[in-house]
Amino acid sequence: MKPIKILYLVAAFLICNSCNNLDLKPLDKLTADAYYKTAAEFDGAMFAAYSSIQDFWGTSTETLGESGEFWKITDVVTDDVSAQPGADNISKDADHLNIRASDKPFAAIYTQLYEGIYRTNTVLEHIDMENELTADEKKLYTSEAKFLRAFFHFEALKLFGTPPIVTKTFKDLTQLSVPNATKDQLFAQILGDFNDAFANLPEVWGDENTGRATKWAAMAYIGKVNIWKGDMPAAITAFEDVINNGVGHAGKYGLIDTDNPAKDLEDVFAFDNENNKESIFEVQFGGPHSDDNVWVFDDTHSESFKASQGTGRSMYWDASNFEATETAPGGKNGWWVPTQDLVDQFEANDARLNAFIYQAGDTYYIWNSGVESLPYDPLWSETGYVVKKYAGQRNSVGGDFSGNNQGNFNNERTFRFSELKLLYAEALLAQGRAPEATTQINDIRDRAGLGPLPGVATLADLQHEKRVELCFEGHRWYDLVRWGLGPTIFPTDWDDKFNVYPFPQSEIDRTKGTAGEIKQNPNY
Known part of the structure; x- marks a missing residue:
């Protein structure tokens, strides 16, 4: 049993429970400033931010009518996955790269990303206000909130290219939007937050908090962000720090490799082996409970109090x-x-x-x-x-x-050690260090029951290995775009505008003419 799973579920409830400490004032009188006082209340706010990640794969009959939208724009669009004849029309369109700014997945994921950012900013602002936190607790919550804020901004960058940077909550009704940021601004913000998180997050949490962001998860993401930035020396430095020094819930990071490939690979994704030695960051899901209908998994659903977070x-x-x-x-x-x-x-x-x-x-x-x-x-x-x-x-x-x-x-295995090794290999190849990259790739091949590469690794070897190792885990689309393989993989369907997805048309319309107007990506 993972206590943090239960804690995620009660994030929204803590406000209600705290009424006993507020002389039972009516809920419509309970302000945010009155709530953010104790460590338990900050815990609840942090878990609410984590729950925005859980919603990526949500199903809802009430908000936008989501049906696992994140899978559609990370997996179904790729050459790894095909939409069946009985699938919904959005899936069929995604399968043929019919992509429009009005499509549901973009509005759903954009909303969930910036909901998460809003929740982290709310925590950060209230840490600086009057509360009962100790100095160490303030450092801890600040670091955890910055980790998640960086995570959400990084996901937004990968999807949309030049999304807004939001570092505060809006309080002026005349200023409720933020314009596009540049790539350089985004990388600086994201890396700054991850570095701040690394400085003060714990190496591991106690068993009652398994799954919360750690120091080494932050360093792993510093490496990954630098891959996207194209700063391979910085990526190599970060990955080597994680490989040499990083620890997680199950001890020192490593591949699950006992020379029994069938069981080892099963162990990686087993329900009874969550948060294993390959887990750098994974999304914790709760349950089961009596009313776990998939359409109330999204924590924005009015009946979310009846169920716990999970996926379809x-x-x-x-x-x-x-x-x-x-x-x-x-x-x-x-x-x-x-x-x-x-x-x-x-x-x-x-x-x-x-x-x-x-x-x-x-x-x-x-x-x-x-x-x-x-x-x-x-x-x-x-x-x-x-x-x-x-x-x-x-x-x-x-x-x-x-x-x-x-x-x-x-749990969704969001960042595995095998992905880190392959990213490390990619950075090594880019720096002309092919023999070292070969070692990283051969480690993963060995776990799969294969012999080593017949020679020194090439970029094509790396691309092949990453495809088969990480299939269905939401990485393939980003890699195709980053490696410029779209025209080769999709010779008839590809359009260079797909290098970034469209901002939701609803956001373009909502911000039009304001100081924070968001400009649509070209040709959408």
């Missing part, structure tokens, strides 16, 4: 029914499936293929108020394949599913 991963990714005479068990939508092109990238004897993808000859497992298993039918999928990563026999357990079988609670 099983609903969107598990098998449905394409042309099979026997329907896939579990009643899932099965909107998104692996492509043949991705499957073809796996080398012979690469254990990752069997660990990450269901195919003919496999036994298929699903939790449906109990474990169901039967021979996998390729006709459940248009391509013949279904995603197995985060699923499989080990994860077909009651704890990973809500009581109505609709939601999942397995």
Whole structure:
């Protein structure tokens, strides 16, 4: 049991609970200034900021009608994933790179990013006000809030290119918007926040706070941001610090590698092995509870008090029914499936293929108020394949599913040590240090049951290894854009405007004519 998961869920409730300390004043009289006093109240505010990350994969019938929107613009758009005929129209359009500023995913993710930024800024502003925090507690909450503010701004940069930098909450009704920032301004802000976070965050938290941002997660992100910035020497310095000195909840970071590739790869994504030695930063999900309907997972839903945070991963990714005479068990939508092109990238004897993808000859497992298993039918999928990563026999357990079988609670592995090693290899290659990069890549190949590269690593080797290792984890689109591979991968559908996504049209309209007007990215 992870106590922090429960704490995430009660962030919104702490305001209500604190009424006992406020002589039961009516809730409409409870101001933010009256709330931010104790460490427990600052904890609640921090957990609310974390919950904005949980909402990336949310499903809501009330706000924008989200249906796992983040997956659509990070995975479905890539050559790794295909949208099934039964998928929603946004998924089908994303699959063919029909991208519009009015599309739901951009409004949903933009809202969640800046909601998270707002929540971190609220914490930072109240730390400087009258409260009961000790000097050490102020340093801790300041560092944690800056980590998350940097995380949200970095995600916004990767998606939109020149998003606004927001470092304060708005109090003047005539100034409620911020214009685009430049890339240089964004990198300076993001790296500044991550460096401040590194200075004062703990190396690890106690078991009751597993999953909160740590010093070494901050340094890992400093390395990653510098990759995007193109400062490879700075990235190498940061990654080497993490590799040599970094520790997480499970001790010193490293690959799970016991020379049993099938089990090792299963261990990485197992529900009963969250926050393992490969975990640099992962999104903590709660549950299960009695009313975990996927449409109340989003913490902006009016009924969110009835449920805990989770995702609809099983609903969107598990098998449905394409042309099979026997329907896939579990009643899932099965909107998104692996492509043949991705499957073809796996080398012979690469254990990752069997660990990450269901195919003919496999036994298929699903939790449906109990474990169901039967021979996998390729006709459940248009391509013949279904995603197995985060699923499989080990994860077909009651704890990973809500009581109505609709939601999942397995943590999202947002930043893994294997990704760090591959980013490190990329930076080494860029600096002409190919033999050292080869070692990093071969470590990951060895864990997958493969032999070493036949020679010194090339950028193509790195790109191949990253694709098969991190498939379905939301990295492929950013890499295609960053490496300039769009025209090669999508020769008929590619447009150079896709190097950045459009800002939501709603934000363009809302800020038009104001001092903080956001300019749309070109050609959208």
